[in-house]
Amino acid sequence: MTVTDQPLILGIETSCDETGVGLVRGTTLLANAVASSVDEHVRFGGVVPEVASRAHLEAIVPTLHRGLDEAGVTLGDVDAVAVTAGPGLAGALMVGVSAAKALAVALDKPLYGVNHLVGHVAAEQLENGPLTDPVVALLVSGGHTEILQVDDIATAAQLLGQTLDDAAGEAFDKVARLIGLKYPGGPSIQRAAIDGDPSAIRFPRGLTSPRDMDRHRYDFSFSGLKTAVARWVETAERDGDAVPVADVAAGFQEAVADVLTRKAVLACQERGISTMVLAGGVAANARLRELTQQRCADAGIELRQPRFSLCTDNGAMIAALGAAVVERGLPPSSLDFASDSSLPVTEVLVG
Amino acid sequence: MDTSTPAVTVALHDGGRVLAHATTVDPRRHTELLMPLVTSVLRDAGAARGDLTEIAVGVGPGPFTGLRVGLAAARTMGAVLDIPVRGVCGLDVVAHGAVAAESPAGPFVVATDARRREVYWAAYDASGTRTVGPEVGPATAIAAELGAVLPAAGAGARLYPEAFGPALEPEYPAAADLAAVVVDKAADILPPDPLYLRRPDATPPAARKSVLA
Ligand SMILES: [Zn+2]
Numbered sequence: 230m231t232v233t234d235q236p237l238i239l240g241i242e243t244s245c246d247e248t249g250v251g252l253v254r255g256t257t258l259l260a261n262a263v264a265s266s267v268d269e270h271v272r273f274g275g276v277v278p279e280v281a282s283r284a285h286l287e288a289i290v291p292t293l294h295r296g297l298d299e300a301g302v303t304l305g306d307v308d309a310v311a312v313t314a315g316p317g318l319a320g321a322l323m324v325g326v327s328a329a330k331a332l333a334v335a336l337d338k339p340l341y342g343v344n345h346l347v348g349h350v351a352a353e354q355l356e357n358g359p360l361t362d363p364v365v366a367l368l369v370s371g372g373h374t375e376i377l378q379v380d381d382i383a384t385a386a387q388l389l390g391q392t393l394d395d396a397a398g399e400a401f402d403k404v405a406r407l408i409g410l411k412y413p414g415g416p417s418i419q420r421a422a423i424d425g426d427p428s429a430i431r432f433p434r435g436l437t438s439p440r441d442m443d444r445h446r447y448d449f450s451f452s453g454l455k456t457a458v459a460r461w462v463e464t465a466e467r468d469g470d471a472v473p474v475a476d477v478a479a480g481f482q483e484a485v486a487d488v489l490t491r492k493a494v495l496a497c498q499e500r501g502i503s504t505m506v507l508a509g510g511v512a513a514n515a516r517l518r519e520l521t522q523q524r525c526a527d528a529g530i531e532l533r534q535p536r537f538s539l540c541t542d543n544g545a546m547i548a549a550l551g552a553a554v555v556e557r558g559l560p561p562s563s564l565d566f567a568s569d570s571s572l573p574v575t576e577v578l579v580g
Numbered sequence: 581m582d583t584s585t586p587a588v589t590v591a592l593h594d595g596g597r598v599l600a601h602a603t604t605v606d607p608r609r610h611t612e613l614l615m616p617l618v619t620s621v622l623r624d625a626g627a628a629r630g631d632l633t634e635i636a637v638g639v640g641p642g643p644f645t646g647l648r649v650g651l652a653a654a655r656t657m658g659a660v661l662d663i664p665v666r667g668v669c670g671l672d673v674v675a676h677g678a679v680a681a682e683s684p685a686g687p688f689v690v691a692t693d694a695r696r697r698e699v700y701w702a703a704y705d706a707s708g709t710r711t712v713g714p715e716v717g718p719a720t721a722i723a724a725e726l727g728a729v730l731p732a733a734g735a736g737a738r739l740y741p742e743a744f745g746p747a748l749e750p751e752y753p754a755a756a757d758l759a760a761v762v763v764d765k766a767a768d769i770l771p772p773d774p775l776y777l778r779r780p781d782a783t784p785p786a787a788r789k790s791v792l793a
Contacts, residue, residue, distance in 0.1 A: 272784050273782050273783070273784055274784070277780055277782040279644060279780035279781060279782065280780045280782060282644065282645070282648060283644075283648075283774075283776075283780065285648075285652075286648050286651060286652055286655075286774065289652060289655070289656065290655050290656060290659045293656070293659065294659070304660055319645070320644070320645045320648070323610070323611045323645060323648065323649055323652075324648050324649075324652045325652075326611050327610075327611050327614065327615075327648070327649045327650075327652040327653045327656075328652040328653065328655075328656040330611075330614070330615040330653065331615060331618075331652070331653035331654070331656035331657045331660070332656050332657075332660055333615075334615050334618060334619060334629065334657070335629055335656070335657045335660035335661050336660060337629065456791055459791040460791050460792060463790060463791060463792050464792065467792070564615050564616045564619065565612045565613070565615075565616045566612065567609070567611060567612045568611055
């Protein structure tokens, strides 16, 4: 089947602070239009749900038009609409779901409410082609930190582990603030860490003690790490020492990258899975990528990772998952489905 | 369509009369209810989406999350069908309904639930023309601002009876009234932009707390 024979899927994403509209045929990316409200959250030091929701309402129709233009198609060409049904910020999700339902009704096309987390994994298919074997996915962003096992992108995903407190991206934001760096914390810390020594300060790796590995084998916790950094910085300040920002940034980044990659590789090994997908906004972090590549290579695991614009939240990943679901001939979601801020990952497609 | 109150309400108007309408009251299910109501109203009237020539939507004020459901749907449908989308203040729609239902003898108020012990409100003359508002604030402060205790339509009148005279119908805006208001240009026709009246609840982070004992 050539690309143009495959149905044209339009995907809508509004689960956090990016309004995304993507167009996809099969595993071919046609457009990925994103409007971000990140600048509006800077002075609050984190995503403010109401600010994000207001921005989604303003951005959704312009982003829709931009996506269509980018793909060189018209609304009449669209065969199906996919939308993030959850998980995510409740009010933000509702803007996208409402727009997607209106779009589907106005076009008289089927609508698929899909899982945001599995969408991150589907995005990788747009980069390197279909995922054929089971994969372990490490998803790291400001909103989530999970290890998934995806046996079938359209039908079978399970949660192996997740953060018990802060998302990794949130930890970056909070630590950046502690050491006087800008929001969002990911890029700021990465920049500061370049001149630092990652082994100068050893910060704790959450949930890695033997006892924690029994109960929370694939789970994460970053609140202890954040407190450890705060304690370290405050002690230095109290003693009148200059805070070595570069070393703190490097040591913190190393602790996060270490625990994330260690557990994800362990999941692959213990489950006999030979492919890992790394996605989410924090996957842009150079040290995390480097350490993941190195450890996967050492363990004989193939690492797959989409480009950055497909790693962060976007509509193309939702279209990609929609395309997989359509290809499988699964029934569309009913028009009265609810968005679900805590949609479990096992629910790839909502009813 | 209007989703600015617990009532999710949809009507189809042909320029002469209301052909079909449907309303479901449920404050937590706007996203689920709205588009199925749109399709059922179209079906009831034997109309197709392509027959639509204009969309009217309530722009609030109202609780933000629900309000945005109608606005996102109306703007998207308008964009897809390439037809204009008209906005109307939801309080004006209730006022229009009150004039039709109650023929009030004098000025009255429309007050809807703004949560946090406050109402969204506006004052109207006996013909339903807005004279004050829309504003958001405690119901108990309205009589002082207007210099009189007036009868009131809307859910706010039922929530805070002590602040108003007799409660007037309707309790919620009806899309049938909204459509009629737009057809008759019986109130200000606005762009389909939300009337939030409140800023987002958000404060820049405070100075950090000590973690040392
Ligand atoms: Zn995400």
